[in-house]
Amino acid sequence: MKSDVVIALLSFGCLCEAVCVLGVVWFRDAFDQLHFCGAASTVGLFSFVAAVAVQGFATASGTIDCIVALFLTFALGPVMISATARAGRRMEFDSLEPRPNEYEQQP
Amino acid sequence: MTLTPWIASACVLTVGMTICGVVAFRRATFPALLALELAGTLVTLALVCLVVGFQRAVYGDLPVIAAVLNWLGSLVYVRFLDRSRA
Numbered sequence: 001m002k003s004d005v006v007i008a009l010l011s012f013g014c015l016c017e018a019v020c021v022l023g024v025v026w027f028r029d030a031f032d033q034l035h036f037c038g039a040a041s042t043v044g045l046f047s048f049v050a051a052v053a054v055q056g057f058a059t060a061s062g063t064i065d066c067i068v069a070l071f072l073t074f075a076l077g078p079v080m081i082s083a084t085a086r087a088g089r090r091m092e093f094d095s096l097e098p099r100p101n102e103y104e105q106q107p
Numbered sequence: 108m109t110l111t112p113w114i115a116s117a118c119v120l121t122v123g124m125t126i127c128g129v130v131a132f133r134r135a136t137f138p139a140l141l142a143l144e145l146a147g148t149l150v151t152l153a154l155v156c157l158v159v160g161f162q163r164a165v166y167g168d169l170p171v172i173a174a175v176l177n178w179l180g181s182l183v184y185v186r187f188l189d190r191s192r193a
Contacts, residue, residue, distance in 0.1 A: 003112070010116045010156075017149060021123040024145055025130055030138045037141045040148045048152055055113075057164045065167025066155045072174040073151050080144060080181045087189045088137045 002054060009051035016044025030092075034085055041077030045070055113160030120153040140184055147177030 016039075023036030052066045089096055127146035131139040154170040 007112045010112050013152075014116050014119045017120060017123055017152065020145060021126050021149075024138075024142055025126060030135075030141060033138055033141050037145045040145050045152070048155060052155065052159055055159055057159070057162060059164050062158065062162075062164025062167045065164070065171055066158060069151055069155055069167075069170035069174045072171065072178075073148055076174070076178040077148065080178055080185075083182055083185045084140060084144065087185045090189060091137055 006051050006055050009047045009054065013044040013047035013051065016040075016047065020044070030088055031085070034081060034088070037084075038078065038081040041073050041081075045074050111160050113156045117153045117156035117160060120149045120156065124149045124153065136188065140181070140188065143184070144177075144181045147173075147181060151177060 020036045020040040023039075024033045027033050027036070049067055049070045052063060052070070056063045086096060093099065124146045127142045127149065131142040131146065134142065151170050151174045154166075154173055158164075158166045158170060
């Protein structure tokens with residue numbers, strides 16, 4: 001029963017990460033790829049956290065180490081993605097300010 | 108060595124990492140950086156899978172260090188990209 005739960009969680013986590021990789025490969029616009037890159041450190045990650053918590057180690061230290069590593073990825077990932085998005089925006093458009101046609105696209 | 112679900116997951120994540128490496132090699136600078144960041148996330152996950160798969164708690168520090176260094180390295184790249192624009 002325990003191993004079935006672990007297999008299900010790991011399969012779901014790997015599927016999520018595979019979708020993120022495919023998104024980065026498939027989409028041509030870098031700002032579309034950015035969404036998939038950010039999702040890699042959020043959605044599938046919790047599945048891995050749950051799998052580690054279910055499987056565990058003989059000692060608690062290994063479990064804690066692995067969960068801390070996954071939590072760091074979850075906590076620091078959005079910072080990295082926002083910084084990358086800002087740098088990309090400046091590279092593409094020389095400014096962070098919205099352009100006039102972007103105002104028009106708003107509903 | 109038996110192929111446990113953890114080792115199989117690490118193999119799948121490594122394939123994803125390789126694809127990200129190819130994308131980073133072939134695309135322009137900004138999309139390549141995104142692929143590199145995604146590869147860093149996959150490295151951390153793959154290390155966690157390997158540590159749990161082999162039940163080696165002493166290697167538990169590896170994914171922690173990988174997570175922090177991936178974040179720092181990416182921020183350094185972003186900073187240099189921002190500077191190179193000016």
